[in-house]
Amino acid sequence: MSDDPIISVRGLRNSFGEHVVHENLDIDVNKGEILGVVGGSGTGKSVLLRSIIGLQEPDVGEISIFGERIDCATAEENLDLRRRWGVLFQNGALFSTLTVAENVQVPIREFYKNIDESLLCEIATFKIVMSGLHGDDAPKYPSELSGGMRKRAALARSLALDPVLLFLDEPTAGLDPIGAASFDNLILELKEALGLTIFLITHDLDTLHTICDRVAVLADRKVIASGTIEELLALDHPWIQEYFNGPRGRAAMAAKG
Template sequence: MIQIVNLHKMFGEHKVLTGINLTIPEGKTCVILGGSGSGKTVLMKHMIGLLKPDEGQVIVDGEDLVPLGDARLEQIRRKFGMVFQAAALFDSMTVYENVAFPLREHRKELSEEQIRALVRSKLELMSLPPSVEAKFPADLSGGMRKRVGLARAVVMEPKIVLYDEPTTGLDPITTDSVDEMILAAQARLKVTSVVISHDIASAFNVGDYIAFLSKGLIIEFGPPEQLRSSEHPIVKNFLQTWFGKN
């Protein structure tokens, strides 16, 4: 579903990505794991066409994004749903209005009745009761806000869902809830999921594959058990530091 080929990106004199190669199979969850400043967010922005590389290809569903103009990129981006770190809901809108927003922006042909049916089906998919529709984001717990954010991300029925640090700042119980949400969305919707994270426990919970990013390169890629047994010194140190605390 996503193929990154020899991707390079510099900002000024600073090399951020230095030859990324990555293949993410359709219908699977890939976690991009790495410490702060490793290039995770820059890589994600290339996947959705928000940044152009200095060199390399970003192939999404068979089409290279790099040479595309703005109009075609906008069409390609509709294949993506995005779940942000803080859910990024509109505070002045109810839950219902937040989830309906992408439909009203991009699906002008839908009637209000059709919009209502789609919003309710996605909230139900996220195990949110009808009573939540009239609430505002400030009335919700952190875990519920994440679920509403995911409902909004999938209401356009994308092929790919990107999660930007979805468990940052959450307590362990809410983190487990978010992990379950990611797994449920992947299983029920058959989407391809890409999770940007530095949370090792979450990565091992949700990832079919983990790509470990360090200093602009993917230095290890494979299923979680492959990472656990990695002999790469940077990966070993990263995992040992975490396992030593837990």
């Protein structure tokens, strides 16, 4: 089996007018790993995610997913690539006028136009339950759910097409510590059960310590370092030291044991 990375980004540059967000950024995500992506607010984590999934056209750079250059792919190839990943956006991005089940059905309808309605309902319920909600939650609207339930509904939608690659943008933001820990466990369980590769943006040090195999650090418009937390701690970079070795970082490390 090939050891080529599932995602490979080389020489990425993104800018908005005069504001250069990324310059010469490289990053790899290996098969079967959870890569945590960290960096101060505004360092361009979400813009990086959007570039990789094709929602943000970079100024320059090469982005390959599953070994395919996304900028060189035909529309049909791009569609096939998109079917193989799921995305949980920062705020969940659920459609407020659709129920949980209908939200989960959206990507399935997009890719399988003639799918049987009863099969569609069955798949949606399966994904909803798999994400830790109850079947009874399927007919509810996002406004009827707690923040944690909305995250799970968004996760169910990201799993709708049986992806092999998952993008999660701050999945535990806004959750209480117990809810966040339970969401982390769910992500880990799903990763192991479904053989997922996960690109995970987070500020949550507990998440990094508990479920990430490696961490990539964004600063100075690029990925300044990537590796295990132990490897990062050995580096003499002020932001990395403050982040992982500050009071919160040490508490998260101690909690992991």
